[in-house]
Amino acid sequence: MAMKKFINQPQNIVPELLEGLALACPGQVRLVGSNIVARAQPKAAGKVALVTLGGSGHEPGLSGFVGEGMLDYSVAGEIFAAPGAPRCIEALRLAAEGGAGVLFIVLNHAGDVLSANITMDIARREGLNVKMILTHEDIAGGKNPDDRRGLVGFLPVYKVAGAAAEQGCPLDKCLEIAERMERNMRTLAVAVRTATHPSTGQPIFELGEDEMEIGMGQHGEAGTGRMQLKTADETAEIMLNMLLADLDVKSGEELLVILNGAGATTLMELLILYRRVAQLLKAKDIKLARGKAGEFITTQEQAGFQLMIARMDPDLIALWDAPCNTPGLVVR
Amino acid sequence: MTDLALMFKGAAAQIRARHRRLSDLDCVAGDGDHGSTMLRVVEQLEHAAGSNPREILRDAGWKVMGVDGGASSSLLGTFFTGMADVPSEGDTLDCRELAAAFECGLAAVRRQTKAQPGDKTMMDALVPAVTALRESAEAGKPVVEALRRAAEAAQAGAGNTRNLVAKYGRAKYLGEKAVAHEDPGAVSVALLFDGFYHGLAESKGETGNAGPG
Numbered sequence: 306m307a308m309k310k311f312i313n314q315p316q317n318i319v320p321e322l323l324e325g326l327a328l329a330c331p332g333q334v335r336l337v338g339s340n341i342v343a344r345a346q347p348k349a350a351g352k353v354a355l356v357t358l359g360g361s362g363h364e365p366g367l368s369g370f371v372g373e374g375m376l377d378y379s380v381a382g383e384i385f386a387a388p389g390a391p392r393c394i395e396a397l398r399l400a401a402e403g404g405a406g407v408l409f410i411v412l413n414h415a416g417d418v419l420s421a422n423i424t425m426d427i428a429r430r431e432g433l434n435v436k437m438i439l440t441h442e443d444i445a446g447g448k449n450p451d452d453r454r455g456l457v458g459f460l461p462v463y464k465v466a467g468a469a470a471e472q473g474c475p476l477d478k479c480l481e482i483a484e485r486m487e488r489n490m491r492t493l494a495v496a497v498r499t500a501t502h503p504s505t506g507q508p509i510f511e512l513g514e515d516e517m518e519i520g521m522g523q524h525g526e527a528g529t530g531r532m533q534l535k536t537a538d539e540t541a542e543i544m545l546n547m548l549l550a551d552l553d554v555k556s557g558e559e560l561l562v563i564l565n566g567a568g569a570t571t572l573m574e575l576l577i578l579y580r581r582v583a584q585l586l587k588a589k590d591i592k593l594a595r596g597k598a599g600e601f602i603t604t605q606e607q608a609g610f611q612l613m614i615a616r617m618d619p620d621l622i623a624l625w626d627a628p629c630n631t632p633g634l635v636v637r
Numbered sequence: 638m639t640d641l642a643l644m645f646k647g648a649a650a651q652i653r654a655r656h657r658r659l660s661d662l663d664c665v666a667g668d669g670d671h672g673s674t675m676l677r678v679v680e681q682l683e684h685a686a687g688s689n690p691r692e693i694l695r696d697a698g699w700k701v702m703g704v705d706g707g708a709s710s711s712l713l714g715t716f717f718t719g720m721a722d723v724p725s726e727g728d729t730l731d732c733r734e735l736a737a738a739f740e741c742g743l744a745a746v747r748r749q750t751k752a753q754p755g756d757k758t759m760m761d762a763l764v765p766a767v768t769a770l771r772e773s774a775e776a777g778k779p780v781v782e783a784l785r786r787a788a789e790a791a792q793a794g795a796g797n798t799r800n801l802v803a804k805y806g807r808a809k810y811l812g813e814k815a816v817a818h819e820d821p822g823a824v825s826v827a828l829l830f831d832g833f834y835h836g837l838a839e840s841k842g843e844t845g846n847a848g849p850g
Binding site for chain 2: 416417419
């Protein structure tokens with residue numbers, strides 16, 4: 306079937322979407338330099354700045370979380386492809402102007418990590434005060450952390466580290482908080498229908514009519530378990546149990562739960578799934594301390610979702626509850 | 638035109654002729670955009686400028702990294718900026734200097750990735766190409782002949798990726814499923830080297846079997 310998307314020339318997708326983001330959210334973000342997404346109102350000097358990078362086509366991720374209480378700069382690459390070092394180092398230089406150092410948050414995908422490492426080499430040569438953290442919480446990658454991809458877990462990491470930076474925490478403290486959040490989160494994705502690549506018009510993977518695939522990556526990377534499509538309750542239970550076992554959650558502990566729609570899965574479905582997750586946690590005497598259901602990182606019109614759980618402590622909950630004002634998340 | 642400009646022009650012609658095949662290969666394990674990424678890479682190679690080979694290479698590498706096309710453009714950009722580390726002051730590169738430059742480029746790539754030949758990546762084409770170039774330079778071959786051998790070695794290496802299981806990049810999540818298909822990154826490198834050879838050979842009237850021994 307031919308692609309049906311409202312786009313213009315494929316090579317203009319990224320600049321046009323960034324222009325649209327800045328125009329649609331003028332109170333939160335603006336574009337600076339080489340199309341780098343920055344806060345509308347720069348953070349006061351003397352506070353740690355947060356920078357991220359990642360491919361486009363996943364809106365609102367990742368640039369949709371630039372704003373007060375979260376990111377300072379986001380470098381958007383081409384569709385599903387990491388931006389290169391030239392624009393990343395430009396963002397780090399801008400962020401370093403605040404004088405309190407920079408936390409560089411990178412989702413574990415080969416291209417993003419490569420670009421970030423090249424950028425960090427340059428930053429070190431230039432004497433910039435930058436600490437990098439990699440998010441890798443996708444349990445489908447297996448036991449080796451290097452093989453675990455960074456999925457929607459970027460959201461709580463941006464959120465708690467951003468809140469800490471906003472409160473004036475020094476760089477080492479912001480990094481420690483980001484690492485604590487990262488260590489305590491796990492995500493699993495499921496896909497039921499493919500998306501078309503907006504530049505090529507081709508489906509990014511093939512999946513049978515009555516199949517679903519647990520462990521599918523953000524760009525159609527193959528997962529671990531292809532099976533017959535199941536109900537919401539069955540799917541939620543399979544995935545939640547895998548996550549609870551991997552994170553070794555004990556009864557009485559407090560969790561943050563995020564249900565992230567992949568693009569075509571409706572809020573109706575996400576709410577039905579969320580309800581089942583909440584019921585199952587209650588039955589296991591695990592406290593659902595905080596939660597969200599919605600679209601935070603998408604893959605075009607892919608159908609499916611990511612389920613993320615994270616073990617919370619009082620500090621992390623307070624930082625999660627702190628105010629933020631970004632296109633993708635507002636907390637007052 | 639400088640030799641480097643001719644090589645880059647040849648590479649651009651090869652990629653433009655074959656980019657659809659690169660995207661088709663990328664559909665197996667990736668998201669099917671490798672061909673369009675490579676089109677943007679070679680466009681930047683053609684725009685590379687500078688007053689000597691090192692400046693041209695450094696500019697080429699930085700511009701290639703700037704196409705924002707994920708791992709492919711970052712690694713190829715690293716390769717070209719790394720080539721600029723070659724100790725050469727002249728206006729042109731002789732065969733030994735070109736071999737040394739490619740070795741510098743390969744060393745720079747190796748600082749960013751642990752991938753080895755056999756892992757089903759661009760390294761399967763790049764490492765044999767650089768080795769062939771060095772051996773030809775040591776044997777006193779002219780540049781065009783050395784590039785022809787490098788292109789052949791890259792092509793053989795890329796072809797062999799068909800038999801390999803991916804250990805890096807998005808394809809690694811496919812495991813055995815990606816066997817029987819060539820790695821698009823390796824095929825791209827083979828096309829670049831084939832283009833380097835043809836670009837230089839055609840300007841010197843040394844294409845096909847007419848090349849010196």
